[in-house]
Amino acid sequence: MVDFNKKIDRSKNDSRKWAGRKKYFGREDLLPMWVADMDIEAPDVVVEALKNKADQKIFGYTMENERYIGSLVNWVKKRHGSKLSFERIAHSPTVVTSLNLLIKILTNEGDQIMIQSPTYPQFVKQIESNGRKVVINELVEKENGYEMDFIDFEEKVKNSVVFILCNPHNPAGRVWTREESSKIAEICVKYGVKIISDEIHSDLILDGKHISIASLGREVENLVYTCLSATKTFNLAGIQSSFVVFPTRKEKENFVEELSLIGVHEPNSFCMDMVISAYNHGEEWLEKLLDHLRGNIEFAVDYIEKNIPQIRVKKPEATYLLWLDLRKFGLDDEKLKERLVEDGGLALTMGGGFMGSGFARMNIACPRYMLEDGLERLKKAFG
Incomplete structure (x- = not known):
């Protein structure tokens, strides 16, 4: 049974997304939704393949x-x-x-x-x-x-x-x-x-x-x-x-x-x-993942439209990344990042690096509880 909403802990994972919070954002207590990998466990068939390889010693x-x-x-x-x-x-x-x-x-x-x-x-x-x-x-x-x-x-x-x-x-x-x-x-x-x-x-x-x-x-x-x-x-x-x-x-x-x-x-x-x-052997897992991502995107876009209407966002046709338009706040990327970090406790990838100043990229490939937390932090920063 695949559970994409199970509690995850990457504290011992050497994850750039989580371990890099202090280095890239100056604080370790942020919720990281920036790096484009998933806070979701890989398919069991892949983990089993890794274990079998390790058993060869x-x-x-x-x-x-x-x-x-x-x-x-x-x-x-x-x-x-x-x-x-x-x-x-x-x-x-x-x-x-x-x-x-x-x-x-x-x-x-x-x-x-x-x-x-x-x-x-x-x-x-x-x-x-x-x-x-x-x-x-x-x-x-x-x-x-x-x-x-x-x-x-x-x-x-x-x-x-x-x-x-x-x-x-x-x-x-x-x-x-x-x-x-x-x-x-x-x-x-x-x-x-x-x-x-x-x-x-x-x-x-x-x-x-x-x-x-x-x-x-x-x-x-x-x-x-x-x-x-x-x-x-x-x-x-x-x-x-x-x-x-x-x-x-x-x-x-x-x-x-x-x-x-x-x-x-x-x-x-x-x-x-x-x-x-x-x-x-991973196709069934992928189909379930895509359903989870569609649900997360639906939830996130609906939340933003209702609670933070100043932020414009469109549903992506692919990927697990939301491209948030923050230009209505009239702030440069550094000020936007400061609001996200200091007021929201949230780590996102700022748009300037993408040649998209005034935007931020948000990764929604995570359990729903984490997405809800991230959206509440986004609201705290800009709502």
Whole structure:
């Protein structure tokens, strides 16, 4: 029996979300709803796989096995209806690792890379740390959520070497439609712009259907480098496991060779068995998780609309992250953070890092009692 509302204690978990409160917010008594992992136990089948591996009592050097990549191939076909080529998939420790290395491989210093704001902060960090130029296609706020400005998109992407797509979008929670994705594909094919597609949240669809841009035809598939992972889906961020799907086998081999130069090309002793178990046996758990997340989002949005109407929030189509619009309070990010911390005792991720000043990101992937506490603290800060 899965109980997503059971009492949890991460005090001995070495969790950045909980252990990092003093370092990042100056206080240890805050309720942390900032880092994008879940305050929910991983599936029992994954825990059992970890225990079975530990029982072997030898943790030497590892070598990637076919079942690891195969579990992803089978999962994507079953969940999303897409067929992946086994030979074109590489293991990578994290999506951020992949992003950094793909930028190095696909571009040269001084090249332009386009992203869409608001944006996941690591996109900017990885581009700039590699000496490339950030170009921004700003998403447009509409009544029902963010939309793309395709006129601006085309004008800017045609002078870029790479476009980084976030689908589903973090922090806005959009699931890009087939029509939107097809338009992106059409423009990028027209100008030969490569696409790094971050699809780490693709299993956490709450409303709609995930369309992987690489699935929209061979022309665009030849340009796309898709980043996937079981870690967001099954709350396994600490195990260092992700995948990249490449246009060609040769590009996959080049990527693995680059990873080997820094010694991170093989999965660690535990992650393969855990991911295989998650993908092969975790679907029922995921369906129940999605129901829990939908209920939490419904509860949170309703609470905010009734009790803190100055805060604007829309239900995300995917992810477990609420993008809170705090601009009506007329405060900069530092003052907003101060109100949250000092008055509310609440730790959220402020929007400035996402190129979204005046916003804050709130993680609702937690037991209901914790969400209720967080919302009461939010009301205390701004109600």
